[in-house]
Amino acid sequence: MGIFSAAITKSALKKAIKKKHLTINGTLATTATFIHGGERIALYIPEETTASKTLIFPLKVLFEDDYLAIIYKPAGILVSGNSFKTIANALVQNLKPSTLSDATKPQPVHRLDYATTGILLAGKTSSSIRALNKMFEDKEVAKTYYAVTIGTMNAEGEISTTIDDKPSCSTYSVLASAPSERFGMLNLVQLDPKTGRRHQLRKHLASIGNPILGDKDYGTASLILKGxxxxxxxxxxxxxxxxxxxxxxxxxxFPERFRKLFPIDILIK
Structure with missing residues (x-):
């Protein structure tokens, strides 16, 4: 890994090997390949391939330059994966092609859940995708989330329960609370994840008895919202x-549904 320390992360390297993008002396590398020293190692990230059909899905672009783009992800769409309808597949039609020599198909560099809304970062060149992936791995990107949670909460706190046997940490602060006939209490909560585990915020809040409103996977069955x-x-x-x-x-x-519950513009400066 030493020769790639400034260019590619361990997880990205494993993905490159799995996708057959890495060669050693002209031969495709595997995770079992042993390096003796002196080999010629090449990393190839293919350019966009022609798809049999085009996804028509307009996205709101918040920022864009030749290296990266920041877009608004709506609810009800996957960021990436095997599905046709994904943010990854919609980026090409929504972003301007990079003019740089290592321009490639735009690619999200982190994930948001299917039902989560908000800000998403994508790379537009091979070097940018590698650099942004490394920044996330090195925790050099600060992310702030907001959620509406159910039940009485402390004003602030830190949650550090493990997720998938890995250490994880999130901090929260309650900005406002309102009584609810159905839910008892609803809270507008600011969340700052210190690690990036899958479903971390949802699992952490559920673990302290304050699941996110509308969470079908980790919420209380009798309190799940429909639609x-x-x-x-x-x-x-x-x-x-x-x-x-x-x-x-x-x-x-914020989506309008947040504004119907709390005066967002007053509470968040």
């Missing part, structure tokens, strides 16, 4: 642009 969506919103990203070195700080407007 209202999940009240989890990726509000902001802060990071140092890996190429221009500009301080980046962008936010994504």
């Amino acid at each position: 209202k969506g999940m009240y989890l919103h990726a509000y902001s990203l802060q990071f140092l642009h890996p190429f221009t070195e500009k301080e980046m700080s962008l936010t994504a407007n």
Whole structure:
């Protein structure tokens, strides 16, 4: 890994091997390949391939340059995966092609759940995708989420229960609470994940008895909303642009369903 320390993360390297993008002395590499020293190692990220059909799915672009883009992800669509309808497949039609020499198919560099709304970061060049992946792995991207939770909560706290046998940590602060005939108490909560485990915020809040409103997987069965969506919103990203070195700080407007429960504009400055 030493020769790739500034270019590719361990997880990205494993993906490259699995997708047959890495060769050693001209032969496809495997995870069982042993390196003796002196080999010629090449990493190839293919350019966009022609699809049999095109996904028509307009996205709101919050920021874009030749290296990266920041978009608004609506609820009800996967970020990536085997499905045809994904953010990854919709990026090409919504973003301007990069003019740089290593331009490639735009690719999301982190995930948001199917029902989660908010801000999402994508790379537009091979070097940008690698750099952004490394920044996430090194925890150099600050993310802030907001959720509506059920039940009485402490004003603030830290949750550090393990997820999939891995250490994880999230902090929260309650901005407002309102009594509810059906739910007892609803809270507008600011969330700051310190690690990036799958479904981390949802699992953490459920673990302290305050599941996210509308969470069908980790909520209380009798309190699941039908057709209202999940009240989890990726509000902001802060990071140092890996190429221009500009301080980046962008936010994504809240869905209307949040505004119907709490005066968002007053509570969040």
